[in-house]
Amino acid sequence: MSVEQYQRNVNSLDKEIASLEKKKAEADKKCAELQKKINSTQKSITSRTSASMTASKMKQIAAWQSDYAKKVSESADIGKKISDKRIKRNDAYTRLQKEQQAEQKKQSETLKRMQQSYENRINELSSQAVQGLRTNKGNFSNENEEDYDVFVSHAWEDKKEFVDEFVQALRDCGIRVWYDT
DSSP: OOHHHHHHHHHHHHHHHHHHHHHHHHHHHHHHHHHHHHHHHHHHOOTTSOHHHHHHHHHHHHHHHHHHHHHHHHHHHHHHHHHHHHHHHHHHHHHHHHHHHHHHHHHHHHHHHHHHHHHHHHHHHHHHHHHHHHHTTTTTSOTTSOOOSEEOOOOGGGIIIIIHHHHHHHHHTTOOEEOOO
């Protein structure tokens, strides 16, 4: 499955959990209302309440207690469904995270391959450029002119103290030097 599919699954489970939590809250509210009615009616029965009124109120209390038991059971069932959905949601979220990590790893590897490809291409082009310069070395000079590797530009004052020795050291290394004599 793709990251998007896992995310949709997690979102769907979140919506289902929210819906169940709303139903549970409504069932719990009904339970509280029924308990309030039961308590209020029980308090209203005193020693001065007639037997017929007491019987009527007890019958009403019994009906409310029956409804209360049903609502408590309904709330417990919804609570169990919520718990089951949360377990599924946690599993789905774990799978989503694993898929996201795998996707990030793939993207990272793709970027590394692209970078290596670019670096290889740059090296290849650089080698071609250097090779081209070496093979085309004499193409721009007159046939009568000599080729040089370097040109030494200097101030006239430095010629005797430094430049002559420097040029000789370069020539000793096999470098063809041109400078104004």
